[in-house]
Amino acid sequence: MDNTDFSAYSAEDFVLDDHFRRWVNGQLPPEDTFWDTWLRQHPQKAETIRQATWMVKALAMEEATLDQPRMAENLHRIAQLTEREPGTWYLFSPSGWYRVAAALVVLAGLGWYLGRGLKTVVPTKYQEMVLAQTGPTIEKSNTSTQPLKVALSDGSVITLQPHSKISYPEVFAPDKREVYLSGEGFFDIAKKANSPFLVYANEIVTKVLGTSFSVKAYEHDNTVVVKVVTGRVSVLSGKVKNDNPAFSEAEGVILTPNQMVVYARTPEKLTKTLVEHPVLIKSSHTKPSDFNFMNTPLPLVFKKLEAGYGVTIVYDHDVLQNCTLMAPLENETLYEKLDLICKVIGASYEVVDAQIIISSQGCD
Numbered sequence: 001m002d003n004t005d006f007s008a009y010s011a012e013d014f015v016l017d018d019h020f021r022r023w024v025n026g027q028l029p030p031e032d033t034f035w036d037t038w039l040r041q042h043p044q045k046a047e048t049i050r051q052a053t054w055m056v057k058a059l060a061m062e063e064a065t066l067d068q069p070r071m072a073e074n075l076h077r078i079a080q081l082t083e084r085e086p087g088t089w090y091l092f093s094p095s096g097w098y099r100v101a102a103a104l105v106v107l108a109g110l111g112w113y114l115g116r117g118l119k120t121v122v123p124t125k126y127q128e129m130v131l132a133q134t135g136p137t138i139e140k141s142n143t144s145t146q147p148l149k150v151a152l153s154d155g156s157v158i159t160l161q162p163h164s165k166i167s168y169p170e171v172f173a174p175d176k177r178e179v180y181l182s183g184e185g186f187f188d189i190a191k192k193a194n195s196p197f198l199v200y201a202n203e204i205v206t207k208v209l210g211t212s213f214s215v216k217a218y219e220h221d222n223t224v225v226v227k228v229v230t231g232r233v234s235v236l237s238g239k240v241k242n243d244n245p246a247f248s249e250a251e252g253v254i255l256t257p258n259q260m261v262v263y264a265r266t267p268e269k270l271t272k273t274l275v276e277h278p279v280l281i282k283s284s285h286t287k288p289s290d291f292n293f294m295n296t297p298l299p300l301v302f303k304k305l306e307a308g309y310g311v312t313i314v315y316d317h318d319v320l321q322n323c324t325l326m327a328p329l330e331n332e333t334l335y336e337k338l339d340l341i342c343k344v345i346g347a348s349y350e351v352v353d354a355q356i357i358i359s360s361q362g363c364d
Contacts, residue, residue, distance in 0.1 A: 007042055014052035024056040026136035026170055054131045125202045126182035126219065130167045141165040142183075152179075155190035156197065163218070184216040189231075201226075204263050204270075207252065208233045224263040227275050228255045230282070235261050237270050257281050257310045259354045272354045274311065278334040281310045288330040291337065298323040301341065302358075309334050315358035320345070323363040 006014075014020045022028050023035040039049055130137065142148040142160040150158040153171055160166055164183020172178075174195065181201045189197045191210025199206045201217035204224050211231020217224040226235050234252035253261050253270055258278040262271045280286050286308035293301055298320045302313045311334070323345055329337045338349050338356065347360035 006038060007045065009045075009048070011048050011051035011055065014049065015055050020052065021056050024053050024136060026138060028136075050132065053133065057131045057133075057137075126165075126167075126180060129200050130180050133167075133169070136170050137167050138170055139165060139167040152177075154192060154195075157188045159186040159188075161185060181215055181217055183218055184214070186212070186214045188212045203265065203268070204235055204237045206233050206235050213255075222265055224265075225260060226255065226263075227260040228257050230257055232256050235263075235270065237263050237268065255354075259310075274351050274354050274356075278309045278311065280308050284308050284310065291329040291332075293325045293327050293329065295324045295326050297321070298325055298341075298345065301325050305334065305337065312355045313358060314355055315360065319360060319362045320358075 009017075019028075020035065023032075028035075039046065130139070140148070140150045140160060142162050142164050145162050147162075148160045150160055150166060152158065152168060154177055156177075158166055158179070161184040164181070164185055166179055166181050166185060168179040172195070177192070177195055177197045179197075179199055181199055187197075187199060187208075189208055189210050189212065193209070195209075197208050197210075199215055201215045202219070202224055204217070204226070206213065206215060206226050208231060211233060212229040213231070213233055214227045214229070215225070226233065233255050235255060236252035253272050255261055255272070258275050258281070260273060260275045262273070263269070264271070280288075284307050286304070290304055290308065299317060302315065305311065306313055325341060325344060327340060327344065329340065332340065342348055342358070342360075345360055345363055347358055349356055349358050351357070
């Protein structure tokens with residue numbers, strides 16, 4: 001690099017710099033760390049870099065054919081336009097530069113030209129979050145009809161379902177690992193102390209240290225669903241902000257194996273419950289034969305179910321302490337087991353906040 005004083009650069013200046021654009025688009029060789037180093041040395045320029053990065057990504061420079069003079073002219077003309085008509089663009093930030101970036105999306109990506117009937121551009125939540133990131137990112141899209149495995153630099157693996165896409169940095173920051181999902185994916189996350197893994201999926205963010213779980217967050221669905229297979233995750237909604245991802249676990253809804261949370265967009269609400277088909281938890285070392293009950297006290301039956309499936313069963317111990325069960329339940333699912341148990345003792349159950357509530361008058 002030459003001796004250019006980048007500290008005096010505006011966001012527009014950075015956008016017009018070829019080396020900067022190649023950094024944002026991940027086109028520099030691994031050994032070229034100029035911009036990473038420069039940004040660490042000039043933290044006061046972080047917001048300017050964020051704005052410039054937003055615009056470079058919006059332009060999709062790897063596909064654009066605009067030469068620098070035309071790009072400069074268009075930047076200037078669009079900036080003037082957005083100043084004259086501040087209400088033209090509906091975006092998620094009041095910043096004028098975000099209006100400029102939106103206009104660039106229109107110009108380069110959608111083929112609408114100045115003076116020919118400009119239209120409103122509304123970025124999706126996924127696009128908004130991805131475009132707001134600084135530094136080079138990678139996006140993988142699954143356009144096939146089969147699941148697609150995506151290996152990350154930290155050893156984590158994402159299984160991306162059809163019609164889904166994931167965006168992530170080439171190299172994760174040392175203190176956090178952030179990815180952005182649109183669609184559905186299963187995450188098998190490598191454990192890394194002091195480096196939480198965060199999945200941004202539309203209106204929610206899921207935070208883990210090392211576990212496996214799935215997220216279903218298609219743009220046009222009315223719900224977002226997170227299901228846990230192993231480990232423990234925390235899910236937060238309503239306060240998803242890229243500039244402040246470090247929320248404590250207690251702030252979110254805590255999920256453990258066989259639990260799920262459903263986020264309803266209208267009205268905005270998080271509901272915690274059990275997955276549709278709970279399975280035996282590997283870490284419990286429970287075997288199907290452990291559910292072959294021979295005059296087993298009911299409290300012990302419930303204790304074995306809790307241990308095997310990682311669930312909480314709430315019941316009146318005094319009412320059921322004298323009840324016993326004789327039934328081979330090796331092959332039944334959890335809900336089939338509960339149906340049979342309740343039928344035998346004349347009880348009923350319901351799932352409330354991922355807990356199984358047993359209602360019974362006791363045994364005859």
